[in-house]
Amino acid sequence: MTATRSPWRGLGRSPLRYLASSEPWRGIAYTLTTLVLGCLMFLAYVVIVLLPFAPAWSNLLGKIDRQRIRLLGVPAIVDPHTPVDGNLPTRMGVRLGEPSTWREVVYSLFLAIYGPLVGIGLSIVAVAVGVFAFAPAIAQQGEVINLWNWTVDSVGESWWMVPISLPLIVIGLYLSGVAAAIAASIAMWLLGPREEELAAQVEALESSRGVLVGSFEAERQRIERDLHDGPQQDLVGAAMQLGELAQTSGDPTVRTEVEAAHARVERALSGLRETVRGVHPKVLDDFGLEAACAELGDPIDVRVIPSAGWAPGRRLPVPFERAMYYTASESVTNAVKHGRASTVTIELSDVLDVVTMVVTDDGVGGADPARGSGLAGLVERAHALGATLTVTSPRGGPTVLRWTGHIRQ
Numbered sequence: 001m002t003a004t005r006s007p008w009r010g011l012g013r014s015p016l017r018y019l020a021s022s023e024p025w026r027g028i029a030y031t032l033t034t035l036v037l038g039c040l041m042f043l044a045y046v047v048i049v050l051l052p053f054a055p056a057w058s059n060l061l062g063k064i065d066r067q068r069i070r071l072l073g074v075p076a077i078v079d080p081h082t083p084v085d086g087n088l089p090t091r092m093g094v095r096l097g098e099p100s101t102w103r104e105v106v107y108s109l110f111l112a113i114y115g116p117l118v119g120i121g122l123s124i125v126a127v128a129v130g131v132f133a134f135a136p137a138i139a140q141q142g143e144v145i146n147l148w149n150w151t152v153d154s155v156g157e158s159w160w161m162v163p164i165s166l167p168l169i170v171i172g173l174y175l176s177g178v179a180a181a182i183a184a185s186i187a188m189w190l191l192g193p194r195e196e197e198l199a200a201q202v203e204a205l206e207s208s209r210g211v212l213v214g215s216f217e218a219e220r221q222r223i224e225r226d227l228h229d230g231p232q233q234d235l236v237g238a239a240m241q242l243g244e245l246a247q248t249s250g251d252p253t254v255r256t257e258v259e260a261a262h263a264r265v266e267r268a269l270s271g272l273r274e275t276v277r278g279v280h281p282k283v284l285d286d287f288g289l290e291a292a293c294a295e296l297g298d299p300i301d302v303r304v305i306p307s308a309g310w311a312p313g314r315r316l317p318v319p320f321e322r323a324m325y326y327t328a329s330e331s332v333t334n335a336v337k338h339g340r341a342s343t344v345t346i347e348l349s350d351v352l353d354v355v356t357m358v359v360t361d362d363g364v365g366g367a368d369p370a371r372g373s374g375l376a377g378l379v380e381r382a383h384a385l386g387a388t389l390t391v392t393s394p395r396g397g398p399t400v401l402r403w404t405g406h407i408r409q
Contacts, residue, residue, distance in 0.1 A: 027177035038115010080193035339363025365397035
């Protein structure tokens with residue numbers, strides 16, 4: 001069972017605590033909806049006889065009941081089905097091959113039997129409570145109440161029956177709670193995932209994460225290539241032409257203007273090279289994370305400190321190196337643009353294949369991932385690798401980013 005709270009928990013309390021809580025009313029709500037759904041399943045199986053479509057309506061019932069269990073204060077049941085794409089026949093074929101689909105069919109059969117039985121039992125209890133609670137009114141109408149060997153035919157004699165309705169109500173509340181707990185327990189057993197299904201979901205999630213990271217890197221490399229082969233080459237050509245024109249021009253005024261334009265082009269080219277380096281730095285591929293982080297020190301002082309377990313020249317899996325580098329690069333950029341920091345410290349450690357990078361700046365703080373796409377994107381990127389990224393940035397500083405991930409051997 002995947003839920004952390006048992007549907008039987010409330011019934012285990014003392015009677016006073018149970019009756020004074022919301023548990024009885026939750027049980028009644030769950031039992032009544034169980035009765036309704038059970039009767040619908042009974043009609044589907046017995047009256048309408050749509051057996052070939054049982055997996056379809058059972059799948060819908062499973063989706064409803066995984067959420068309906070929350071009426072009892074129990075967390076929703078985890079969906080055991082793996083995500084599937086494609087056209088309708090493809091999805092149907094995958095679903096029909098899943099054991100969880102046939103467990104849903106078994107659950108719908110259970111509900112088709114259990115729902116009407118619960119309805120009959122609760123109807124008997126409700127009638128008994130009504131007879132005892134309204135006995136004087138029944139007797140006043142001239143009706144005779146027969147209770148086994150006793151006959152009640154007067155209003156005065158019927159009043160002794162009214163107090164008995166109170167313990168009957170309590171019994172009814174407990175019976176409703178028991179009925180709800182039984183149905184919920186069966187739902188958790190049949191509708192929840194098995195260990196192998198959870199493993200399959202984890203594998204599918206890791207695969208999708210790999211596709212996400214791979215697509216992200218491919219897009220970065222495409223941007224780097226386009227910048228290098230397009231605008232960067234054009235700017236290099238323009239800078240060379242302006243340099244030649246400045247040397248050959250005989251007019252001092254024109255030469256001054258050309259030299260100023262040449263300087264602007266050189267600055268633009270320098271900025272573009274920095275951008276290209278930030279998109280996909282070559283030093284990261286050649287020498288690793290530590291060397292790449294050390295090159296982030298312009299125009300701010302960046303100190304890279306190897307800490308516990310970090311060996312000089314340590315190489316990490318490529319997705320880890322890139323994610324950690326972009327985190328450090330974004331941190332340095334934010335420290336310069338927004339934090340007004342003068343120093344950034346990057347501490348690297350590797351303990352039992354748990355790699356940690358702590359980036360600290362001495363700026364004014366106030367960084368919030370919820371307010372910007374940069375940090376939020378880095379958090380999502382870390383999650384895609386199964387890692388975590390936390391940001392602590394109180395007003396006044398310092399800002400601390402902690403990136404932690406486990407390297408699988």
